[in-house]
Amino acid sequence: SATNVSEILLLNLNNFSVCQGATIRRNEETGEIYIARVIHGGLADRSGLLHSGDLLVEVNGNPVGGLEPEEVIQILTNSHGTILFKVIPNPGQISSNQKPVYMKAMVDYCPLQDACIPCPDAGMAFSRGDLLEVVDQSDAHWWQARKLPCAASCAGLIPSASMLKSKQKEQWWRQPTSYRKRRQSCTTCSPNSNALNTPYEEVALYQRPPQENHRLIILVGAPGVGVNELRKRLIKLNPSTFQSPVPHTTRPIRPEEQSGREYHFVTKELFEYLVCNHRFVEYGESKGQLYGTSTDAIDEVLKRGRMCIIDIEPHSIQFLRTKKLKPFVIFVKAPSPERLRQTRRDARIITNFTINRAFTEDDFVELEEASQLMEAKYRQFFDSVLVNDDLQDACIQLCSIIQQAQNEPQWIPVSWGRTE
Numbered sequence: 313s314a315t316n317v318s319e320i321l322l323l324n325l326n327n328f329s330v331c332q333g334a335t336i337r338r339n340e341e342t343g344e345i346y347i348a349r350v351i352h353g354g355l356a357d358r359s360g361l362l363h364s365g366d367l368l369v370e371v372n373g374n375p376v377g378g379l380e381p382e383e384v385i386q387i388l389t390n391s392h393g394t395i396l397f398k399v400i401p402n403p404g405q406i407s408s409n410q411k412p413v414y415m416k417a418m419v420d421y422c423p424l425q426d427a428c429i430p431c432p433d434a435g436m437a438f439s440r441g442d443l444l445e446v447v448d449q450s451d452a453h454w455w456q457a458r459k460l461p462c463a464a465s466c467a468g469l470i471p472s473a474s475m476l477k478s479k480q481k482e483q484w485w486r487q488p489t490s491y492r493k494r495r496q497s498c499t500t501c502s503p504n505s506n507a508l509n510t511p512y513e514e515v516a517l518y519q520r521p522p523q524e525n526h527r528l529i530i531l532v533g534a535p536g537v538g539v540n541e542l543r544k545r546l547i548k549l550n551p552s553t554f555q556s557p558v559p560h561t562t563r564p565i566r567p568e569e570q571s572g573r574e575y576h577f578v579t580k581e582l583f584e585y586l587v588c589n590h591r592f593v594e595y596g597e598s599k600g601q602l603y604g605t606s607t608d609a610i611d612e613v614l615k616r617g618r619m620c621i622i623d624i625e626p627h628s629i630q631f632l633r634t635k636k637l638k639p640f641v642i643f644v645k646a647p648s649p650e651r652l653r654q655t656r657r658d659a660r661i662i663t664n665f666t667i668n669r670a671f672t673e674d675d676f677v678e679l680e681e682a683s684q685l686m687e688a689k690y691r692q693f694f695d696s697v698l699v700n701d702d703l704q705d706a707c708i709q710l711c712s713i714i715q716q717a718q719n720e721p722q723w724i725p726v727s728w729g730r731t732e
């Protein structure tokens with residue numbers, strides 16, 4: 313198969329830092345050596361002299377027909393100064409002047425652990441959440457891309473979306489049956505779970521037009537990291553700008569409360585009806601009463617021209633990733649172990665809505681682990697990361713992140729529509 317043909321990166325070994333930016337391949341039938349791929353932005357590409365499919369005839373006067381690719385590399389290794397390639401151009405070559413496409417990686421990839429990549433040395437590793445500028449999609453299996461913000465001028469090989477999908481499928485079938493069943497049921501209950509199965513999400517820069525609703529601001533973080541505290545402080549700071557959706561509850565209304573202000577007070581039957589109709593982003597039970605945040609309550613805040621701030625469990629982000637809400641997700645991260653213990657010396661932790669006590673060493677350890685796990689699992693959905701070290705500083709940073717999210721261009725999935 314075309315994907316299993318190995319290629320070798322032409323390196324100028326007199327100077328390891330300079331890559332010629334092309335790979336070669338031997339035609340096993342004829343013994344001829346071909347330029348397999350020209351790496352975007354590399355020396356060969358910039359010279360404009362080598363193209364994929366060109367037949368390599370001589371390197372510095374040495375005929376290369378019939379040689380193994382490794383022997384060609386040996387000639388290059390022994391060469392000094394200028395290197396002269398004699399090539400017969402590929403008559404059928406297509407210009408690879410493609411418009412770059414921007415993709416967010418939804419999976420991790422390491423070329424050195426991939427037995428299929430034709431040339432591991434030309435491969436580019438990436439992690440979930442990385443922004444990739446895909447500069448060449450002419451090969452159905454192997455694309456060329458750069459990571460943004462762009463440091464390297466030379467692109468690297470990455471598997472195409474279809475290639476990665478088939479790899480994912482292969483891995484999935486290798487999982488034990490019990491795991492597969494669990495995953496399946498999870499997929500069917502999540503309407504937006506596609507993003508979990510898509511290795512790349514195409515993105516484009518978007519700036520919210522002033523007349524449009526604000527983007528939904530989602531805060532996520534490990535339990536106890538301070539998400540609730542930050543949300544409350546933000547609203548207190550500017551209640552005419554920031555607001556949280558009014559939750560629903562089945563608990564009885566208290567004398568000082570007003571329906572629609574503290575909560576929407578509803579019957580258990582109505583609450584269950586709303587659950588069945590998927591009207592809640594999240595809901596749960598406390599002391600025998602149901603509590604939930606509805607998408608209608610979010611819409612209500614946005615329609616009034618306010619910025620809607622919610623804090624949710626990260627697995628609920630999927631439900632809110634819609635064209636209408638265009639959520640901007642901020643991950644509230646635990647600071648360093650030392651700073652966590654210093655800053656929370658006088659803080660109180662509330663567990664199970666009731667126990668209010670000082671943080672213990674076990675709480676800190678649990679918080680740090682949960683924060684790391686959450687970041688590792690969901691970082692592809694985070695638009696920004698805020699370290700909650702000093703509370704006041706974190707509040708100021710949060711305000712500035714939100715202002716940027718609403719008023720400056722940001723990368724969003726192209727499926728969310730209108731982009732610039």
Ligand SMILES: Nc1ncnc2c1ncn2[C@@H]1O[C@H](COP(=O)(O)OP(=O)(O)OP(=O)(O)O)[C@@H](O)[C@H]1O
Pocket residue numbers: 533534535536537538539540541542655656659660661662700701702703704706
């Ligand atoms: N940066 C900070 N410095 C000091 N104390 C903080 C800081 N951030 C939060 N706290 C305190 O830590 C405690 C836990 O914060 P908070 O209730 O906001 O956690 P949470 O992330 O919302 O957790 P949960 O989801 O369990 O409610 C509170 O007493 C809060 O005042």
